[in-house]
Amino acid sequence: MFKTPTRGLWVCTKCARDSVSRVQRRSWLSAASGAASASHPVDRSAPGAVRDDAILRELFDSPARTAKAFKASELQPSAGLFKNRYLTSPNGFIVFARRSLQKASKIVDRVLGASSTAEYKAIVKDLDRLSDLLCRVLDLSDFVRMTHPDPRFQQAAAGAWSLVYQYMNQLNTMTGLSDQLTKALANKDVVASWSEEEKTVADILKLDFTKSAVNLPQRERDRFVDLSQRISEVGSDFVSEMAPEKEEIVLPSSSFYGLYPSIARALTRGGKVRLPSMSAEAQAALRTVKDEDTRRAVFIASRTASRRTVHRLDTMLKLRSELAELSGFQSYAHLALKDRMMAKTPGSVMQFLLALQQHNKPIVHKEMADLLAQKQTHLDGMATKVEPWDKDYLMDSVRLDMRLPVRHPDQLAAYFSIGTVMQGLSRLFSRLYGIRFVPRETLPGETWHEDVRRLDVVTDAGDQIAVLYCDLFFRKDKSPNPAHFTVRCSREISESEVEEAAAEVDGGDAGPRFDSAAQAANDGMESSTQGGVFKQLPTIALVCDFQKHEDWKSPRLYGIRFVPRETLPGETWHEDVRRLDVVTDAGDQIAVLYCDLFFRKDKSPNPAHFTVRCSREISESEVEEAAAEVDGGDAGPRFDSAAQAANDGMESSTQGGVFKQLPTIALVCDFQKHEDWKSPSPALLTFHQVETLFHEMGHAIHSILARTSLQNVAGTRCATDFAELPSTLMEHFAADPTVLALFARHWRIDEPLPYAMIAERLRMSKRFEGFDTENQILLAMLDQAYHGPEVAGPGFDSTRVYHGLQSRFAAGPTDPPETCWQGFFGHLHGYGSTYYSYLFDRVLAERVWRVVFAAGADGKAVDRASGERLKENLLKWGGSRDAWRCLSDTLQDERLKEGDEKAMAIVGSWGIKDDHHA
Template identity: 45%
Template sequence: MYTRLQARAWTCTRCLKQQRIAKRHLITSQSSREATATAAALSEDFHPVSKASTSVNHDDRTLRQIFDSSSFWKDFSSRAKPRHGEQSAGLFQNRYLTHAEGFQTFAETTLRKCQKIVQRVLACDSVEGYKRIVKDLDRLSDLLCRVIDLSDFVRAVHPNPRIQSAASHAYSMMFEYMNVLNTTTGLNDQLKKAASISEVYNSWSEEERTVAAILEKDFSKSAIDFADTERRAFVDISNEIAQVGTEFVDQGAPAIPSLTFDSSRLTGMDPIIVRQLTRWGTATLPTSGMPATLALRTVADAETRKEVYIAHRTSAPENLARLEILLKRRAELAQVSGYESYGHLTLADKMAKSPESVVSFLDALARDNAPRARERTHELLALKKADPRAVGADGELHAWDRDYYTSQLLNSMRSKKREPDFLNAYFSLGTVMQGLSRLFHRVYGIRLVPREPLPGEMWNPDVRRLDVIDDHEGHIAVIYCDLFEREGKSPNPAHFTLRCSRRIGEEELHEAAELVSQPGSPFSSIEQAANEGLATNVNPRDNNALYQLPTIALICDFAVPPPSSSGQPRPALLSFREMTTLFHEMGHALHSICGRTALQNVSGTRCATDFAELPSVLMENFAAAPEVLRLFARHWETDEPLDPARVLERVEFDRKMASAEVEGQVLLGMLDQQLHSALPLSWREGEVGQSSKVYHDVWRTFSSIPEPAQTSWQGFFGHLYGYGATYYSYLFDRAIAGKVWRDLFQRRPGGAVDPEAGRLFREEVLRWGGGRDGWRCVAGALRDQDGVLARGEKGAMEMVGSWGVYD
C-alpha cells in the first residue's frame, strides 16, 4: 500500500465523463443488485456530446477547430461560463468541488469511507471475507488516491490561492491518514493470512494475486514486519534520506560560481551576451546555466573552454557531502531491510530484477553503440585537426572540445540542408490533435471527441476536455488538455493521473443509492454518487460491470500564437520536437485509456518503473512515420500536405547525433548502479569526495572521450534521488519500443496504421496496465511467448541491450 498510495506526477493518467441521464428518485431500501442494474441501464443511454452532431466527421473537424481557432473555442466553450443562478458542476465535475470548502467535505467524506473499510478488514474472520480482502484494500487505496492525486494536481495548477490552499489541506489530511495505514500491522497481517489460505488464494484472479503481492511489498517498505527498534531505525533513516535528498536536488551548485576573463577570450560567443557579461573589459561568466553552455559550444579558444568545462562540471563540496550521505543512508536502509544494496531493494519488483541484470543490459547497449560513438568522435577530431585555431594542439579530442566541434558539425549539416524550422507550419496544434485521433481510430479503434465544458469544470479557460470513445465499448476515458503557456505554469510537459480505471462493486452502488436519497445530496444519480460525479460506464469485457473511467490531465507549455501578418488568425504552430513531445505524452495517456483494469493498483501506468515508458517512447516513432503524417500534416494557411521526406531529413539529422546521447545515458545509468551498490557502506563519515572515484571509474570504462580528473559532475545529477537505481529505465524502454516498432508496426508497408498490429499491441501490452508481468507483455507483442523474453531473466536483459536504440 505504501507505494501505490503516493501521488505520481510523471506518469499518472485518469479520465472522466459526464452522463446525459434523467434524474431518478432512489430509496434507501433499494438492493445492491437493483442498483447495479439501474446503473447499467443509465450508462446505455449515454451519447458523447459534440457541438451539434455526433458524427465521426463532425467530431474530427471540431477537434481541429477547438485548438486552432480561438473564436470557435470561445463559442464552443460558452457553457463553461455559469448563467445567472446556475450552479457549478465542480472541478472535473466532482460534485464536492463546487467551491474551495468542498475539498474539506471531499476529504472528510472519503475518510469516513476509508475507516469503514479498515474496520471491516481488521474484523474479518471468514473465508468469504478473506476472499474479498484484496478488493477491499484496493478500494481503500483508490479512495485515498482520489483525494491525494486530484488535490496534488489542483494545488500545482489552479490559479486561485484559496483553492490551492484548500487542495493542499485535503492532500495533507489524506496523506497523514495514509501514513497511519502504512504502519497498521493488522492490515498487513490480514492480507498475509488471506494469501496463506489456499481456498482464498485459488479464488483470486491473476489481477488480484498481482495486487496482493504489490500491497505486501508496499507494506514491507514501511518496515511493518520489523521489531520496534528496527522499525524506529528504518523510519529515522527514511526521514534523513528524504530530507538530505531534497536538499541535494535543490542546492546543487558549482564549486566556483563564476570565472573572470578578458572579454577577448570569449571570441566566438554571441557578442550581445558577451557585452552583457562584461564590465571594463573583464567578462564574468557564470559557471552554471546557459552562459557556460553557450561558451562551451562557441568560444574558439581551447584553454578558455577547458577552464569553463572543469568549473562547469565540478560540484560544490557541500552538495557532494549531501549526495554521499544520501547514498550511504540508502545502503544502510537496504541492509536493515535485508538486501545486499539499495539497488537490489529497488529492483526486486522491476522487470530488471537485479543490478547485475541492469549492468548486463547497459553493457550490451554500450557494445551496440560503440562503433557509432567512435565514428562520431573521429568526425569531431577531423574537424579539430582542420581548425587553424587548433594548430599546435596535441591532436587529441578533449572533453572541452566535444560541444564546440559538435556545434560546428551541426552547423555544417544544417547549411547543406534546408533548415528544419519550416516544418512547424504543417503542425498546427489542432491538426496534430486531429492526427492523433485519426491514428488512434485506425490503429486502436478509439477516437478523441471534443466535449463542451460545464460551469466550474475547468481550472483555466484554455483547458480543453476530450472524451475518448471506443468503437465497440463506448466512452472509456476523459482527457483534460492544458497545453498553452501562461504565467506561473510549469514549463515541463507532464502527464497526470487524476483517477484510475476500476470496477465499482455492488456494495458501492448500494452506498451510492443511499447518498442520492439524502436531503441536499449533490448527486442526481447512483453513478454520480459512486464516483463523485466523475465519469463512469459499463464494461462489456466484464459482464457490463460499472467502471470508473480513467481521468487524465496533459500539461504542455506551447506558445500562444502571435497575430498573423496576413490578418488570418494564426493557430499555435509546433516544432517537430514539440509535436513529438505531444505524441510521447499521449502515449502515457494511451496506456491508461486502454488499460481498463478492475483494480486501480494496476491501472494503466501503475506498473513497473522500467515498463512505464514503453507506450510513450513507442508513440514517438509514429510522429515521424510517413503514413501517419499523411493523416494530418497540412500547411495551416494553404492546406498543402507535407512531403514526409522533409521529416525524414529531420529524423536523419537527429539520428546522426544520437550516439552521443546514448553514450551519455549509458554512462549515467552505470553511475546510478554503481553509486547504489553496497560500496557506500565502506565510505568514511565526514570524508567528502568518495563518490568522485566511482564517477571517474565509470567514465574511464564507458566514455569515448576522457573526463578531466578534477571534475565531480555527480554532484549535479539530481535524478540520483528521484530515480535511484532505475535511471536505466528510459534507455531500456527505448530499446524495447524500437524492437516493437520494427517487428510489429513496420513489418509491412503502411504498418504504422495497421489495425492488426494495433490490436495485438493493445491486447498484449496496453490493456494489462501493471496487472501482468512486463516480460510477458513484451513477449506477447513480439510473438515470443515461450522464449527468453517471457522468462525475463538476465539473458532477456542482455537481449534487449543487443537490440540497441536505433531503427
C-alpha cells in the same frame, strides 16, 4: 503499504531529450505529400466521426467560434471540478476528503475483522478499494494544488491532500492489515478463488508492506521512519543547493573569440568576461569559443561541484544504504529494484547496460574519428586526440557543415497547428486502436481554466472509455515541464459500492447531492458500464506549456475517435477547456478527455495529462449502497440514480455486462495564443512540441486502453521501467511520413508537409546519438554503483567511483581527474538506482517500432492489425500482467518470458538503433 501517488519515472522525458525514430527509406522523403492526397484521413464508418473530426480541429484552432458551443450555460449550477460534485467550491475539498476517509475507515474495520474464508476472499478487492479511496483525493488534490490558478482552490486542495496523507501514514503503522493479508495468502482456498489480477495485486501489496518495514519491531520501525525523513531532507538540499566549486570564470574578452556577440557584450566588464560556471552561457561558450585553453577552463569549472555539494550527495547515499540494511536488503539498489521493476536485481541492470555499451561502442568510435578529422581540418592539423572540452565545439562545427545550402522557405511550425495535431492523434488512434477523441461541452466549474478543453475517448462502438482534459498553453507561473496526470484511474465499481453510495445521493453531512447511487459511487465523475461491468473512467489531465494564438478557430489504428461534447455548467475549470468523449468504432464511449491546452496567467507551464478518475468496474453492491445518496442527504449533492451516485456523478457505462466508471482524463498544456482573439492564425507548434504532445499522449493512451478491474494495476501503474515504453514509442509515430500525412498541412494554404523538412531535422538531431547514448549508459552505471553494497564501506569515495567508471567503460573523452561532476547529478535524488529506465524504454520502444510496426514501412504505422497486436498483448493489461510476458507476447520472442539477466542482456544487445550512420 499505502504510498502517495507517484508520477511516471520522469515528469516527461521529452522535456530534456529528442527521441524520435530515424527514417530508413529515402523514398519516403516525399511520402507525406503523396499520402495526403491518396489516403482518407477521416474514418467515416463510425456515426458522427466526420463531424467529430472536423470539430476537433476547430475546438483548438478556432476557439472564438467554438467556445460558446462547448460551454454549457453559466446560469446552470457548478458541476464541480472534473464533474466531482464535492468540488463546486474550495470548501468542498475538505468535505470530499472527510467523506472519503469515512468510507476508508469502514473498509479498514472490515479487513481487520475478517475471519471467514469468504471475508478473506474479498480482502484484495477491499484493500484495492481502500487504495482507490485514498488516491481519489490524493491524485486530484495534488493536481489541483499544482495547477489550479485560483489560490483558494490550491489551498483547499493542499488541506485535503494533507488530511488524507496523514491518514495514510497512520495506516502504514498498522500491522493488522499486513497480518490479515498474510493470512489470506496462506489460505489455499482463498488464493484459488482470486483472479490473476487479484493475485498480482496481493503480491504488490505484500511487497509494499515489507518495504515499509511495518513488520519490524517498534524500535527498528521508528529508525526506518527517521532514516526515510532524513533521506528526503538531505536529498532535497542536495538538489536545491547544488553549486560549483568555482562560481565564475573570469578571463580577458579576447579569450572568448567566437562566443555569440550578444552574450559576450552582456558579460564583459572592464575588458574581462565574467562567465557563470553553471549557465546556458557557459554551455554556449563550449560550443563556440575557438581558444582551446578557454574551453578547458570553462569545461573544468562547469564539471566540478563544490565540496559541500558532494558531501550532501555522499550523506544521502550512506543513509540509503543504512535504510536498505535495516530493511533486510543487501543494498539500496536491491531494495528499490524489488518493487515493480522489470530488472528486479542490480545484476540484471548491469547485464543490460553492458550489452548496450558493447552495441554502442562502435558507433562512438566512428563519431570520435569524425570529430578528430574535424579538429584536424579546422583547429590543428597535427592533432591526435579529441579532448573532452573539444567535443561540443567540434560537434557543433560538424552540424554546421551538414546544413543544406537551400532551406525550405516556410517554417516547419506552419504545418502543425494545435488543432491539426490533435486531429492527427485522434485519426491515428482510430486506425490503431479503434478509439477517437470526441469534443465535449464542459459544465460550469468542471475545468480549472478557460483554456482547458475536454475530450471524451470513445470506441468505434460508441462506448466512452476515458476523459481527457487538455491544458496545453502557456500562462504565467505554469510549470514548463510537459506532464500527464491521472486524476482518477480506471477501476471496476462493485454493486455493493453503488448500494453504499445510495446513502449519499441526498448529500448528508454537508455533502453534495447526486442524481443516483451510481453517480455518487464515483463522486459524480465520469463512469460507464462496459461489458456489464460498471467502471469509473480514467480521467486524465494533459498539461503542456505551448505558446498559442488567442483566436481558436477520425477507422484508424485503434478504432477509437474523439467526439466533441457540450459541457455542463461547472463541469470544467475554465472556459477554454473542451470535452472530448473517446468513442469506439461501435459507438461505445470508453473515456472522457478534458483538454485545457492554452496559455493563461498563473497556469503551470508543464504539459501533462491527469487521470482524474481511472477506469474501474463498479459492483452492483456499490450501486445499491449509492442509492442512499441519490437524494443528497446531509447537505450532499443529488443524483439521478444510484448508479450515478456510485461514481459521484462522473461518467460511467456498461460494457460487456460490466458497469464501470469511465477513465476521466485532463490534458493540460500551455500553448501560447495571441491576445487578439480575432487573429486569423491558429496556435502553431514546433516539431519538438509535436513530439512532446505525442509523448504525453502515449502515457494517456496507456491509461485509456488498460482494461483492468483493480485500481492498483490500472493503466500506467505498472513496472516503473516499463511505464515510459508507450510514450517513447509514440515519438516514432510523430516522425513517420504516413502518420504525418494524416494531418500535417499548412494552416493557411492547406499544402501537405514536404517530408524533406522533417528528414533534415532528424538527420541533424541524430548525428551524434552514440555520444548521447554512451553518456546515459555511464550515468546509469554510476547510479547503480552509488546504490550498491560498496557504499556501506568506510573507504567509499563518490569521485573515485565516477572517474573509475569513465576510465573503464567510456569510448569517448573522459573528464580530467580534478573534476567531480557527480555533484550535479540531481536525478540521483528522485530516481535512485532506476536511472537506467530511460535507456531501457528507449531500446524497447525502438524494438516494438521495428518488429510490430515495421519501422513504419508500407504503411504499418497506421495498420489496425499492428495496433491491435500492441493493445491486446501490452496496453490493455496495465500493470496486471507481468511486463516480461507482455513484451514477449508483443514481440513474439519466447526468450524474454523469464525476465532474468539473460533477457536483460538480450534487450541491451538490440541497441538504440541497428545502423551506424554518419
